[in-house]
Amino acid sequence: MKILVLHGPNLNMLGLREPEVYGSITLAQINDRLSQDAMELGAELSFLQSNHEGVLVDAIHAAFQVQQGILINPAAFTHTSVALRDAIASLNIPTVEVHLSNVYKREEFRHHSFIAPIAIGQISGFGAESYRLGLRALVAHLTASR
Numbered sequence: 001m002k003i004l005v006l007h008g009p010n011l012n013m014l015g016l017r018e019p020e021v022y023g024s025i026t027l028a029q030i031n032d033r034l035s036q037d038a039m040e041l042g043a044e045l046s047f048l049q050s051n052h053e054g055v056l057v058d059a060i061h062a063a064f065q066v067q068q069g070i071l072i073n074p075a076a077f078t079h080t081s082v083a084l085r086d087a088i089a090s091l092n093i094p095t096v097e098v099h100l101s102n103v104y105k106r107e108e109f110r111h112h113s114f115i116a117p118i119a120i121g122q123i124s125g126f127g128a129e130s131y132r133l134g135l136r137a138l139v140a141h142l143t144a145s146r
């Protein structure tokens, strides 16, 4: 089972970036943890972080008929990107949206997600655990729909 893990803008700065909101964990540590979980779950992960919307759109297109699922933290693009939403919707690949912080506890502009309505579900607020929970949920969904 192949899964694409996408990280949106500024997530390369985790560890340094607003640690009071996002904690001290780095993106490399999150990816390592996911890779360990994936071994247990029988999933094969590919990772991409980009600060550029078009690069993420291209990566989603390239996932067509290659990846069975997408685990995405769209970061700020969650709240702005019709292009990312349309890319995911056009491929019909089961997608789980995750956020480190609880976006609903934060500024109002973070309460709206363009991605959530076309995702299987969203996990928000558990720090790096959001990714781990999201991966498990995605694998369970893909296993059930086989």
Ligand code: DQA
Pocket: 009, 010, 011, 073, 074, 075, 076, 077, 078, 098, 099, 100, 101, 102, 103, 110
């Ligand atoms: C985030 C929440 C977004 O609102 C923010 O723009 C991010 C990170 C999170 O993981 O909590 O960059 O997606």
